[in-house]
Each structure stands twice: as C-alpha cells, then as structure tokens.
Amino acid sequence: MAHHGHEPVPGAAAESVSAGYELADIPSLRPIWIFVIGIFGLLIFAYLVGVVLVTIPGTQVRDTSQAVDVNSPQAPPGPRIEADPNVDGERIVREATERLESYGWVNQRQGIAHVPIERAMQLLLDQGVRPFEE
Amino acid sequence: MAQPSRMWIGSRVARMAWLPLCLLLVACHVDMYDQPRYKPNQTSAFFSDQRAMRPPVENTVAMGSFDPDSPLLTGKVNGELATELPMELTAELLEHGRTRYNAYCAPCHGLTGDGNGVIAYRGPLQVPSLHQDRLRTVAIGYFFDVITNGINRMYSYAARIPPEDRWAVAAYVRALQLSQYADVNDLTAEERQQLGAQ
Amino acid sequence: MSAQIFPRNANAIVWVSTIGLVALIGGIVAAMVGLYLSPWYTDVGVPKAQPVPFSHKHHVDQLKIDCRYCHATVERAAHAGYPSTDTCMSCHSQVWTNSPLLQPVRDSYRTGDPILWRRIYDLPGFVYFNHSVHVAKGIGCSSCHGRIDQQHLAAKAQPLFMGWCLGCHRNPEDNVRPRDEVFNMAFDPLSLPLEERVRLVEAYQIPTDGRLTNCYVCHR
Structure with a gap:
C-alpha cells in the first residue's frame, strides 16, 4: 500500500x-x-x-439619593402645579358622572330640578327638541 | 436483495442533499409585502407635497355633501335655524349622540355640559356652559351650526362628525339641558318625593 | 505492517466536529428563530421617533380624551385615521400655543404641508384589515394596541403574526367585549365570565362556523 x-x-x-x-x-x-x-x-x-x-461590613452599596445635607443651603422646590395629573382628570370625570346620575334641586322655589341623564332622555322623547319656554 | 436496493435509495437521497441550499435563494424579495400602491396616510415620493392622499381640487365637494336647501346638511329651514330634527327623535339617536358628545365635546364642555371639561380645567379655558338661558331657548339648529362651522375659539368639527351624528349630538345637548333644568311638574310623584327628601 | 493512516486524535476530532456541526446548525436555526421573534425584527415595544413627541399617556390617561377624538374614522372606515393638523390645532390653538415641541404642528397648519408621522403598524400589502368591523363587533382597541394609554411614545404591542390574527378569528370569545367598553383601555375582556362572552359573540353575530378563518377574509 x-x-x-x-x-x-x-x-x-x-x-x-x-x-x-x-x-x-x-x-x-x-x-x-x-x-x-x-x-x-x-x-x-x-x-x-x-x-x-x-x-463584609462597609462594602454595601447605600442609597444616598435621599440623603440631605442639612448644613448646605437648599433651594426651595420648584412650583408643583399638579402633583399627579391623573387625579384631577379622574375627579372631574367622577363629579360629572355623579351629577348625571342623581336627583337634586337646581332652584327649589321655581320648581327646577336636575335629574339623571337617562331620565332626561326619556322626558326629551316626550317633549321634543324645541327650545325651552322662557 | 434488500441490501443493494436500500443502498440505491440511500445514494439517491444523498445526491439530493444540495436541495436545501435552494432556500438561500428565497425570502429576499418584499414585492408582495410592499406593493406598488398607496395606503391611507402614506407618504409619496411622486407628489411634491409628499401626500399620497390627494386633497380635492379647490371648490370641489363630495357627492351628496352639499345642498344649500337641505336642513340635514345646513341646519337651516328657509334660512332660519331649524327648530326640529331632520330625522325622528328616538332613544337610539340620543344614545348615539351621547357617545359622540362624550368623545368630541366633553373634553372642553364637560360630561354635564357645564363647561368644566378636563381640557377646560387644564387649559385653563373659559368654556361657556350649555346651561344658560340663551342656549336653552335657542333653536336646535344652532347647535348643529356651531358643530359644523365652529364659533369663536371652537374649531369646526365637520370633518370628524358626519351630519347625522351632529344632529344626534344636538339632540343629546337638549337632553343634557333638560337633565339640569327639569320642571318638577313633569316628574313622577316618586321622583318628587326623592327630591323633597333632600 | 501498513503505515498509520489516522493520527491518534482522529476519533476525538470526529466526535468534536460532528457534535460541533450539529450544535452550529442548531444554534444558527435557534438564533434565526430568536431574531425573528425578537423586537429587533418585530419592533414590538420599540417606540419610533416622531416629528412631535406625542404622548398617548398624557392625552388619553391624564386628559381623558376619547380615542375617537383624533382617530375619528375608526368606526366608519377601514383606516382608523391619523388626526389632521386641524385636529391637533383644535386644542393647541388655545393651549401650549408657544411650546417649541409643537412648532412642527404650527408650521404644518400655517403652510398646509402635512406632518410626516412615522407609521407604527405596517401591515403587509397582501393583508386586508378593517378597523370599523372589529370595533362594531366588540373588539377593543387594547386587544391589539395594548395599553397604549400608558405609553408616552407609541410602540407596537403586537408583532402581527398571522397565527395571532387566527387565534382570535378561531376563538373570538376570548377577546370580545361589550360595545360600550371598546374604547375603555383598562377593560379586560377576560374579566367577564365565558358564558357572557359567548353570548356577546352571538349577539354581535360574529361567525363561529369557521368562515372567519377562510383565506379570503384577510387576503383579498
């Protein structure tokens, strides 16, 4: 081979x-x-x-972001117009929804009330969309 | 007998081993994915303003969208604001108007129409309340007209709300007004009792 | 006595190279599948830079503006509709009128040139999709677009694989919700009991006889 x-x-x-x-x-x-x-x-x-x-003690990483040096002069916090923008939006929607779901007086002497929107829609079906009487 | 035939099949299979290489030739084209046609809102390299959706030629109107004599499209009857809907007032119409109102109007006018919507609050904007005598005693066509053409600082909503829906909103505005200005005499005894308890 | 043909490590080389080849091919296939499923390819969760840094979280979650205020044709047309500059200006002619962030909007309004937004969901040309029918049949925005009301910059929430489309077309009862809740981003269809959702599928006349998975439903 x-x-x-x-x-x-x-x-x-x-x-x-x-x-x-x-x-x-x-x-x-x-x-x-x-x-x-x-x-x-x-x-x-x-x-x-x-x-x-x-x-080993002394080697841990500490969160110092909240530490405040009380001796240094501090600027006042910036203006906070809205701390949480969600809160106002939700409050406005909630109050309006409550108003649209409840009975109450608008002017008791003249006999004017506010009623739930569902009821108002029923009433409107009866009286039509013509302008209100003065 | 079985041995040679199995070897024969095996060699045939082996000779086809190059076939998977064909896969390298495919999946390189996106012609079907990006077809030579425009989608809505696409940019165009052809037109100078880069719009694939072409604005209509000036002074053109869509078929059926213009008729100065139609109360449905103008909100007016013989030049006067309409006091009746051009369609039947139904519960479905009011319910439909409610969804439109809550989507398009409530940000400023508020869910109740008192002018305290979230945007009005945040703006801050002065938004007129719908619950004032002037608006309670105005013809329903007025609301249609304002939605269609805008008023003061309010823009036209004609592009976003079709005419039928605008009438539904106008009718719902009436319902809103009524909900905050209901005559006690129209209410049931039970409801009056509920009011009296307050 | 014949000469030594193979070196002493020949066996080891055979095993290493065989296993290595299998591992290499398997690895390449796995890497390709992984890349195909990853945001690198699908863009899921990757926001795109836009001419104006529009925040859905601010406008929807904080300001409570309805989806339809801007995407006005979503109930009437195949396309949900990008808002026109006029829509932006219906508020921003009043609020934030001096914000430098909104300069492109004001420029567009003044000159009439469109704002060139970058498309987030780019369906292939061979797929037909219609927003209005999905909305009308009780499929909520968040079923496909995710919690876009919680995103500052818009990003895809779904890779839009065909299997995902078919999953819902086979089992619409998993995603159907009452029509009232379609634009409610926080609503979870699975918070309804199954019988209720099956009832909705029936009430909204969503076909359950398999028609929805016919090819031509989407490829037409």
Missing part, C-alpha cells in the same frame, strides 16, 4: 503499530475528571468570594 503522508507518530504504542491502527483512545479519564471538578470548584470558589465580598 502506498504511503499517504501519514507517518506513524513517534511514541505510538508498539501494539498500535503492530495492529496498524491506534488502539489507545484516551490514556486515562483522570485529566477529564480533574478538569470537570476544577470547573465546578472554580464556580463554588467564585460564589464564595462573592458572598464574602457582599457580607
């Missing part, structure tokens, strides 16, 4: 040379186990280092 350029690697085992192919696959599983154990060991070690770093 012609040579294809693959010379036997120096150091090949005599059995492999005599068999004509490599017999040994991995000499030993030990290095692999050392590697796997090493990886996990490193993970655990890094975790422990992290735990130690976090628990």
Whole structure:
C-alpha cells in the first residue's frame, strides 16, 4: 500500500503499530475528571468570594439619593402645579358622572330640578327638541 | 436483495442533499409585502407635497355633501335655524349622540355640559356652559351650526362628525339641558318625593 | 505492517466536529428563530421617533380624551385615521400655543404641508384589515394596541403574526367585549365570565362556523 503522508507518530504504542491502527483512545479519564471538578470548584470558589465580598461590613452599596445635607443651603422646590395629573382628570370625570346620575334641586322655589341623564332622555322623547319656554 | 436496493435509495437521497441550499435563494424579495400602491396616510415620493392622499381640487365637494336647501346638511329651514330634527327623535339617536358628545365635546364642555371639561380645567379655558338661558331657548339648529362651522375659539368639527351624528349630538345637548333644568311638574310623584327628601 | 493512516486524535476530532456541526446548525436555526421573534425584527415595544413627541399617556390617561377624538374614522372606515393638523390645532390653538415641541404642528397648519408621522403598524400589502368591523363587533382597541394609554411614545404591542390574527378569528370569545367598553383601555375582556362572552359573540353575530378563518377574509 502506498504511503499517504501519514507517518506513524513517534511514541505510538508498539501494539498500535503492530495492529496498524491506534488502539489507545484516551490514556486515562483522570485529566477529564480533574478538569470537570476544577470547573465546578472554580464556580463554588467564585460564589464564595462573592458572598464574602457582599457580607463584609462597609462594602454595601447605600442609597444616598435621599440623603440631605442639612448644613448646605437648599433651594426651595420648584412650583408643583399638579402633583399627579391623573387625579384631577379622574375627579372631574367622577363629579360629572355623579351629577348625571342623581336627583337634586337646581332652584327649589321655581320648581327646577336636575335629574339623571337617562331620565332626561326619556322626558326629551316626550317633549321634543324645541327650545325651552322662557 | 434488500441490501443493494436500500443502498440505491440511500445514494439517491444523498445526491439530493444540495436541495436545501435552494432556500438561500428565497425570502429576499418584499414585492408582495410592499406593493406598488398607496395606503391611507402614506407618504409619496411622486407628489411634491409628499401626500399620497390627494386633497380635492379647490371648490370641489363630495357627492351628496352639499345642498344649500337641505336642513340635514345646513341646519337651516328657509334660512332660519331649524327648530326640529331632520330625522325622528328616538332613544337610539340620543344614545348615539351621547357617545359622540362624550368623545368630541366633553373634553372642553364637560360630561354635564357645564363647561368644566378636563381640557377646560387644564387649559385653563373659559368654556361657556350649555346651561344658560340663551342656549336653552335657542333653536336646535344652532347647535348643529356651531358643530359644523365652529364659533369663536371652537374649531369646526365637520370633518370628524358626519351630519347625522351632529344632529344626534344636538339632540343629546337638549337632553343634557333638560337633565339640569327639569320642571318638577313633569316628574313622577316618586321622583318628587326623592327630591323633597333632600 | 501498513503505515498509520489516522493520527491518534482522529476519533476525538470526529466526535468534536460532528457534535460541533450539529450544535452550529442548531444554534444558527435557534438564533434565526430568536431574531425573528425578537423586537429587533418585530419592533414590538420599540417606540419610533416622531416629528412631535406625542404622548398617548398624557392625552388619553391624564386628559381623558376619547380615542375617537383624533382617530375619528375608526368606526366608519377601514383606516382608523391619523388626526389632521386641524385636529391637533383644535386644542393647541388655545393651549401650549408657544411650546417649541409643537412648532412642527404650527408650521404644518400655517403652510398646509402635512406632518410626516412615522407609521407604527405596517401591515403587509397582501393583508386586508378593517378597523370599523372589529370595533362594531366588540373588539377593543387594547386587544391589539395594548395599553397604549400608558405609553408616552407609541410602540407596537403586537408583532402581527398571522397565527395571532387566527387565534382570535378561531376563538373570538376570548377577546370580545361589550360595545360600550371598546374604547375603555383598562377593560379586560377576560374579566367577564365565558358564558357572557359567548353570548356577546352571538349577539354581535360574529361567525363561529369557521368562515372567519377562510383565506379570503384577510387576503383579498
């Protein structure tokens, strides 16, 4: 058989040379186990280092955004026209809705009342859309 | 016997292995996705103002949208503001008007029509109340006219509210006025009792 | 005795390259699927810069303006309608009249040139969609547009995959709501019991015989 350029690697085992192919696959599983154990060991070690770093007193990160230096001059807060814009909108809608769902006097002496809008729509069906009498 | 035929099939399959490479040739065109036609509100590179939706030629009106003699479209009968609706007053019309009013009018005029809508409050804007004698005694066509043409600082809402809906809003405004100005004599005894309790 | 053909690590190379090839192909496929589903491709939740930084949260949630005030044709036409400059100016001729943010609006009103808003939902040309029928059949804005009333700058809430469309066309009872609540962004259809939603599907005459999943319903 012609040579294809693959010379036997120096150091090949005599059995492999005599068999004509490599017999040994991995000499030993030990290095692999050392590697796997090493990886996990490193993970655990890094975790422990992290735990130690976090628990050492004085290394915690503190929220200083609310800290106020009482000795420094403070500017008064800017004008706050609306602390929460939602509140006013919801109040206006709620009050108007309550008004449209309730009975009450507008002018008791003249006999004028406000009624729920549903009732007003009923009444309007009876009296039509002509202008109100003066 | 089975062995050679299985090998034959296997080699045939293997020879077709290049076919998935054809997938590289597809999915590179978006002609169907972006078809050569305009969608609403799209920009156009063709027209100088970049509008694909072309504004109508000046002094043109849409079919059926212009008739100076139609109370439905002008709010007027013989030049005078209409005092009656051009359609039948029904509960559905009022309910429809209510949704239109709450969407288009309530931001300024308020849900009750007292002129204290959220926008009026935030503006702050002075919005006239609908519950004043002048507006209670005005013809219903007046509301239609104001919605159609605007008044003072109020813009026209004709582009957003079709004429039939404008009449529904006008009718609902009347209902709102009535809800805040109901004659006690029109109410039932039960309702009067409820009022008297206050 | 013949010469050694394979080097000693040939077996290892075969295994590594086989597993590597499988992992590479699998990884490429997974990455492509991931990219296809990600906001990088679908734009979901990615706001676009607009000529005016319009805030839906401010106008809808805080000022309580109805959707239809600006998107006026949503109940009548296929297209919900971008508001015209006139619509913006019906308020902003009165409020915030000097705001520099609104300069493009005032320029547009003065010159008549349109404001070039950037489209958020770009349906493919081969898909037909009609807003008015969905609104009329009790499908709320938020079912497709999400809680746009909580967004400052508008962004897509759905990638608009066909399977998503079909999900609702197969089971409309999962998304139907009373017509009164269509424009209520906070309403959750699932807060209604299933029987109530099935009743609404019937009352609004939403076809449940499979017609809604015919190809031509959307591809016409």
